Amino acid sequence: MDPVPTEAPAVPTRTSAPRAGGARRVERLCHATGVLLVLSGLAHLVVFAVDGGPWDGPVSWRKPVTFGVSFGVTLIAVAWVTSYLRVGTRLRTLLLTVFAADCAVEVGGITLQAWRGVPSHLDMATPFDTAVSMTLAVGGGVLVVLLTVFAVVSFRHRPSGPAGMDLAVRSGFAILLVALASGAAMIARGVVLTRTGHQEAAYHSTAPLKPLHGVSLHAVLVLPALAWLLSRTPWSEPLRRRILSAAIGSYVTAVVGAGVWAALAY
Structure with a gap:
């Protein structure tokens, strides 16, 4: 055996x-x-x-x-x-x-x-000011790369969490990409104007995009926080998803409105 x-x-x-x-x-x-x-x-x-x-x-x-x-x-x-x-x-x-x-x-x-x-930004008056300004610009580029990586991950693999969190996280990161794009546009436009000798115009050139940048920046907190709060309620999952979808739609409308205002202001 x-x-x-x-x-x-x-x-x-x-x-x-x-x-x-x-x-x-x-x-x-x-x-x-x-x-x-x-x-x-x-x-x-x-x-x-x-x-x-x-x-x-x-x-x-x-x-x-x-x-x-x-x-x-x-x-x-x-x-x-x-x-x-x-x-x-x-x-x-x-x-x-x-x-x-x-x-x-x-x-x-x-x-x-x-x-x-x-x-702090777009200041090339002295070597030190230039170093600070360029450090902030490079740092902004690093932020764009890091947050873009997280955004890509959120769309490649469905986020975990309570019901609706996947939609909230993906929507938050998608809207955050708008904030990153508008921030990069502000820096790029300002640097071009500064390099061509239009320093004062460079400072004022960022104003139209600031509302768009500010509104879209915090969607990555507001929408997931709402999904988390809704998961703590006794409401049914379909109702929670409808509320979350309405909130996302309202946020997108605000971002589009800020974008239209920026386009008209330019």
Whole structure:
């Protein structure tokens, strides 16, 4: 009689614990960095209240306020939303780490120039100002690449999460691409005008696209947050999806409206 086969000894394998731990660490990093950026923006709102000065224009306290709050909220939102994407833990950790660092550099450069009393973008007056301006421009390009990668992943593989989260995440990233495109257009147009000696025109050239950029930037937080809140209600899934679809339609209408206004203003 043949001997009864015994179970083969277990082969040591890598468990998911280190990867889960890495994911949690990078999320904590993004959350902490995002909170610091938001607090920096709010602190400069106090500086503006004390110091005064214009709210609009290339040199104002508005820029560290709005960029600090916006970048901080976006960083926290992206760290949360990407947890629903079907992407490798190592890749997500790398992308989020670079994204957090880039957000800090962007807000840091803008804040530095505000305290120096000079424009942060499109300023080529001195070698130092040029270095800061180009660093911010390159940083903006890095943001475009990172967020585009996340957007592509969201469409290649259906995001996980409660009912409707897949639609919310994909819609949020799709609208975010509009924000990235408008931001890139502002930088490109401004750089061209600056290089051709139209510095003042470069500062004013970005105004028409700012509403479009601002409205479309935060869809990646608003829509998934709505899907999450709806999943906590006792309403039926078809009703939740109808509400979410209506919200997405309203958001798209707002983005289109801002785009039409930008086109007419140009």
